[in-house]
Structure formats: structure tokens, C-alpha cells
Amino acid sequence: DAGITQSPRHKVTETGTPVTLRCHQTENHRYMYWYRQDPGHGLRLIHYSYGVKDTDKGEVSDGYSVSRSKTEDFLLTLESATSSQTSVYFCAISRGSGGNLETQYFGPGTRLLVL
Amino acid sequence: SQQGEEDPQALSIQEGENATMNCSYKTSINNLQWYRQNSGRGLVHLILIRSNEREKHSGRLRVTLDTSKKSSSLLITASRAADTASYFCATDASRNSGGSNYKLTFGKGTLLTVNP
Numbered sequence: 001d002a003g004i005t006q007s008p009r010h011k012v013t014e015t016g017t018p019v020t021l022r023c024h025q026t027e028n029h030r031y032m033y034w035y036r037q038d039p040g041h042g043l044r045l046i047h048y049s050y051g052v053k054d055t056d057k058g059e060v061s062d063g064y065s066v067s068r069s070k071t072e073d074f075l076l077t078l079e080s081a082t083s084s085q086t087s088v089y090f091c092a093i094s095r096g097s098g099g100n101l102e103t104q105y106f107g108p109g110t111r112l113l114v115l
Numbered sequence: 116s117q118q119g120e121e122d123p124q125a126l127s128i129q130e131g132e133n134a135t136m137n138c139s140y141k142t143s144i145n146n147l148q149w150y151r152q153n154s155g156r157g158l159v160h161l162i163l164i165r166s167n168e169r170e171k172h173s174g175r176l177r178v179t180l181d182t183s184k185k186s187s188s189l190l191i192t193a194s195r196a197a198d199t200a201s202y203f204c205a206t207d208a209s210r211n212s213g214g215s216n217y218k219l220t221f222g223k224g225t226l227l228t229v230n231p
Contacts, residue, residue: 031217042223043158043203050217058218090157096217103148104205104219106157 003027004107006091012113019078021110023091025071031094032074033104034058034066036087043090049074050096081114088112119147119204119222127228134191136225138204139184145207147180148219149189152201161189161202194229201226 003026013019023032033048035058045058047066055066063085065077078085091107122137138147146165150158164171164180164187171178177190191198205219 033218035221040223043221045218045220048218059220092158094217103160103163104158105160108157109155 004091004093004105006089006107006110008110009108010111012115013081014115015082016080019081019112019114021076021089021091021112023074023076023107025074025093027093027105028071029093029095029105030071031096032068033092033094034064034074034076035090035092036060036085037090037109038087046076046089078112081112083114086112086114119206119220121202121204121222121225123225124223125226125228127230128194129230130194130196132194132229134194134198134227134229136189136202136227138187138189138222140187140204140206141185142206142208143182145209147178147187148205148207149176149178149187150203150205150221152203152224154200158203191227194227196229196231199227199229 005024007022034046035043037043044060046064047058049055049068067075089110092104094104095102119138119140128134144166146163148163149161151161152158162173162178164178175192180187201224203221203224205221207219209217
């Protein structure tokens with residue numbers, strides 16, 4: 001398994017509270033991604049990073065922010081959690097090379113419940 | 116919106132049978148990848164096929180790519196109960212080779228159930 005950990009693995013929080021999820025890698029890969037997975041929607045990209053301090057929005061970025069101050073850590077913050085953000089969140093990493101994106105390696109996921 | 120769409124949404128077969136899943140996409144791509152997800156776990160990469168390839172094999176997996184039809188298929192031969200999982204196709208349509216736009220777009224997946 002690729003060296004990717006996510007913390008916490010499970011979290012229950014209340015509407016309106018801020019939540020930060022952490023993704024940590026030991027592979028020194030340049031690219032890191034945050035996805036959410038919901039029934040009927042598959043996997044959707046929230047934000048991604050292509051280097052330290054370099055991030056960009058994905059398909060469903062509203063209500064989320066990210067930060068990457070060092071290569072190994074990519075943080076996802078829900079500024080004010082809403083029930084619609086109840087989901088399973090996955091982090092992924094990739095080397096990326098040449099003109100093609102190489103495969104992505106996924107973390108174990110974080111189950112977030114917003115009450 | 117999703118770039119890739121898998122078909123069927125669910126497939127149930129008996130052990131030993133072959134399973135075929137299809138993926139259609141909308142725009143031109145650099146490569147197409149297939150991933151597997153066991154219940155409650157993260158996705159695991161299975162196979163990557165580049166846009167200039169038509170067929171690729173890996174063990175019991177066979178992937179085809181038809182760029183003129185914008186479609187791909189994943190064939191799992193001699194299926195086993197352990198193959199029970201969701202299977203996703205993902206497309207890389209990145210246009211910026213300088214490195215700031217590397218991302219995959221995933222479909223909604225096919226749930227494969229292999230009955231013993």
C-alpha cells in the first residue's frame with residue numbers, strides 16, 4: 001500500500017462547526033487530491049494540489065478550503081459544516097509525469113457525519 | 116458532471132463466469148484507468164490504457180479502448196467471489212503538460228457481485 005494516512009477516520013460533528021481533515025503521505029508525490037464519495041454520485045473532486053502552496057478547485061469546491069504547507073500534508077477544511085457535507089472523504093496522491101497523469105493511490109477514507 | 120459513465124450500474128454473476136463492464140466518456144483523453152473499491156475501503160488502481168493503445172492485459176483483466184466511440188470495456192475472466200467490488204473508470208483529460216492540471220474524472224461505478 002502507498003504510504004497514505006487520513007485522520008481522523010471517523011468524525012461526528014454538528015452543523016456550523018469547522019472541521020479539518022488531514023491527509024499525510026510518505027511517498028513525496030507531487031500531486032494530492034481530496035474527493036468525496038456519495039451514493040449515486042460516485043467520486044467527485046473537491047480540491048487538488050500540484051505542489052507546496054499550489055492548489056486548485058475541483059468539481060465540488062464550494063464550502064471547502066485546502067492548504068498544503070509541506071509536501072507530505074494536505075488539509076481539507078470545512079469552514080462551517082452542513083448536513084450536505086456528510087460523506088466519505090478520500091485523499092489520493094500521484095506522481096504525475098510527462099504529459100500523462102500516472103495512477104492515483106488512495107487513502108483509507110474518512111467518514112464524516114454532520115448532524 | 117462526470118466524464119466517465121459505467122454500464123451496467125450493477126452486475127451479478129456466478130463464480131467462474133466472465134464479467135464485462137463498460138465505460139463511456141465525452142472528451143478526448145490522454146489515458147483511461149480502471150479502479151476497484153472493496154466495500155468501505157479506498158480505491159485501488161487496476162490498469163491504465165493510453166489513448167494510443169487499443170487493448171491491454173493484466174492477469175485475468177482485459178481492457179479495450181475505442182477512442183472513436185469514446186468507450187472502454189473491462190473484462191474480468193474466470194471471476195471469483197473475491198472479485199466482488201465496485202469498479203470505476205477514470206479519465207485523464209489534462210491539457211496542461213506543465214503540471215498544474217493533472218486530475219482524473221471518475222464515473223459512478225459498476226457494482227459487481229460474484230456469487231459462490
